[in-house]
Amino acid sequence: MSQFPRSATEFTLPRTPAVRSGKVLVVESNPAMAEIEALVLANAGHEVISAPNAQCALTVARRWHPDLVLLELVLPDLPGADLCRQLRNRSPIPIIVNSLDGDPDAIDDAYTAGACDYLPKPLRTRELLDHICTHLTAPQAA
Secondary structure (H helix, E strand, O other): OOOOOOOEEEEEOOOOOOOOOOEEEOOOOHHHHHHHHHHHHHOOOEEEEEEEHHHHHHHHHHHHHOEEEEOOOOOOOOOOHHHHHHHHOOOOEEEEEEEOOOOOOHHHHHHHHHOOEEEEEEEEEEHHHHHHHHHHHHHHHH
16 A cells, blocks of 8 residues: 555656756646646656645655645645645745735735745646756755
């Protein structure tokens, strides 16, 4: 039996070299978007697990110890900023938030809660990979 909740999905692909690969937790409630993000990251050489809600994300983070979290701000069970705060209280790992609506107040709340970066949706592949690479090589990720 897997150590992760049934709702978590692990993605693995043959790897292409990444500048610094890492373990990325994708927290995304839209299954299609989660799969696209996970496949892009896995293809770039990262290990990826996707969680569809905050509760699942907390369980995965506690058991898997990701190097970075890509966090959707609109989740079904908890506001993204609240999840960001809980993750930040457990670990100094980089948390990149993303959202489709771009609500400035929600983005400010996420930064206040401990997010280190924000990317608007739709995500652009190169921009996503560049931001992830930047945060995985930053001093706090060491």
